[in-house]
Amino acid sequence: MTEVTAHSGLLSKVKVHVEDPGGPGRPVVLIHGWPLSGASWSEQIAPLTAAGLRPITYDRRGFGSSDKPSKGYDYDTMADDLAAVIDELDLQDVSLVGFSMGGGEVARYISRHGQDRLHSVVFASAVPPYLAQTDDNPDGPLDQATAEAMEGGLKSDRDSFFPEFVTKFFSVDGTLKATPAQVDEAVALCQQSDQTAALDCMQAFAKTDFRADLPMVTVPTLALGLNAWSFRDRSQGRHARARRASALGYCLVLAGSYLGGHLVFCHRVGVDHSQPAPPSRGFLAVLPEADLTQDSPHQVHYEGAAVVLVLHNRRITAVSALCSHLAAPMSQGWLHRGELVCPWHGSRFDLQTGCPATGPATAPLTRYETRVADGQIEIRPADPSLTTSRSDTPAGASQ
Numbered sequence: 001m002t003e004v005t006a007h008s009g010l011l012s013k014v015k016v017h018v019e020d021p022g023g024p025g026r027p028v029v030l031i032h033g034w035p036l037s038g039a040s041w042s043e044q045i046a047p048l049t050a051a052g053l054r055p056i057t058y059d060r061r062g063f064g065s066s067d068k069p070s071k072g073y074d075y076d077t078m079a080d081d082l083a084a085v086i087d088e089l090d091l092q093d094v095s096l097v098g099f100s101m102g103g104g105e106v107a108r109y110i111s112r113h114g115q116d117r118l119h120s121v122v123f124a125s126a127v128p129p130y131l132a133q134t135d136d137n138p139d140g141p142l143d144q145a146t147a148e149a150m151e152g153g154l155k156s157d158r159d160s161f162f163p164e165f166v167t168k169f170f171s172v173d174g175t176l177k178a179t180p181a182q183v184d185e186a187v188a189l190c191q192q193s194d195q196t197a198a199l200d201c202m203q204a205f206a207k208t209d210f211r212a213d214l215p216m217v218t219v220p221t222l223a224l225g226l227n228a229w230s231f232r233d234r235s236q237g238r239h240a241r242a243r244r245a246s247a248l249g250y251c252l253v254l255a256g257s258y259l260g261g262h263l264v265f266c267h268r269v270g271v272d273h274s275q276p277a278p279p280s281r282g283f284l285a286v287l288p289e290a291d292l293t294q295d296s297p298h299q300v301h302y303e304g305a306a307v308v309l310v311l312h313n314r315r316i317t318a319v320s321a322l323c324s325h326l327a328a329p330m331s332q333g334w335l336h337r338g339e340l341v342c343p344w345h346g347s348r349f350d351l352q353t354g355c356p357a358t359g360p361a362t363a364p365l366t367r368y369e370t371r372v373a374d375g376q377i378e379i380r381p382a383d384p385s386l387t388t389s390r391s392d393t394p395a396g397a398s399q
């Protein structure tokens with residue numbers, strides 16, 4: 001269990017309650033629906049863990065065990081809360097799963113914070129693209145009268161509203177598909193919500209238009225959500241709307257494929273920019289040992305390849321001089337707690353392994369072995385298969 005401070009500053013510190021089992025699995029952040037909490041994902045935790053993943057849940061501000069401030073229930077703020085969780089836990093290669101209202105945070109997170117830390121996203125029966133039925137969104141599933149009835153019910157008697165809402169939510173064609181115990185459990189989670197939070201979030205998910213956010217989502221899982229939407233509409237006899245959702249899904253798959261290819265092949269986004277090592281010619285002298293100063297990256301060359309030498313804690317390490325993210329000159333970086341920091345976007349690299357400790361870089365820096373002979377620092381390309389072995393040399397350890 002973790003408490004993440006989502007926003008700091010005058011009058012605006014908000015603690016977000018996070019459940020994170022830790023471990024080496026790829027992180028999956030599960031974002032709950034309205035008006036529940038992270039505990040609503042309890043049934044999904046075991047299978048995700050069994051699949052080798054690291055399922056992380058958190059309670060949206062105003063719900064569950066998180067702080068319940070009097071404001072901040074707009075999607076910009078709530079997406080920033082999600083970013084705070086991801087940043088605080090230093091998650092990389094994350095899958096975001098947004099259920100219902102939680103899909104809004106997924107879409108807005110991407111438009112505000114990008115996809116550098118993401119592996120994929122899932123919109124599970126989610127509110128994007130736009131729930132409200134308006135003149136420019138005539139197919140929006142939430143009309144004004146229904147929205148007002150929901151709001152009025154919650155305002156007048158929340159103790160009656162929640163059981164009724166949950167029962168409807170768990171029913172298909174009037175038949176309840178959950179056990180009474182599951183209904184009670186969900187109602188208990190609803191009751192943990194703050195009334196202001198519940199009402200303001202109702203406005204947020206009903207009235208936030210995500211149509212401008214969605215083009216920034218370039219993962220095909222969005223199409224699965226639209227296809228699911230299409231299936232639901234077909235089963236309810238709304239064939240025209242189903243066809244549009246399905247067509248939009250296919251268009252997004254095609255657009256995502258084109259955009260992904262364009263970004264990779266034309267702009268080299270996501271490509272490893274770390275310069276590969278040239279063929280090894282064995283150890284070559286690159287710098288007098290006396291010229292290398294503590295914690296000050298120094299660029300040298302090995303057979304034309306730029307390499308950075310670092311002396312830290314009396315050990316000399318050598319890695320590619322180009323950041324694997326976008327080829328920043330690592331010789332202009334600095335040391336932070338023994339890690340080499342990229343000067344452009346702050347990726348931190350483990351000096352022993354070359355692996356990124358924090359992103360946005362995801363690929364390791366090419367490593368070189370080092371030694372000191374006759375007062376000269378010598379390097380040669382390290383065996384790339386030994387990604388976790390040490391390839392450094394104690395300073396002054398002449399061989």
Ligand code: FES
Nearest residue numbers: 323325326342345
């Ligand atoms: S160039 Fe972006 S993190 Fe290094």
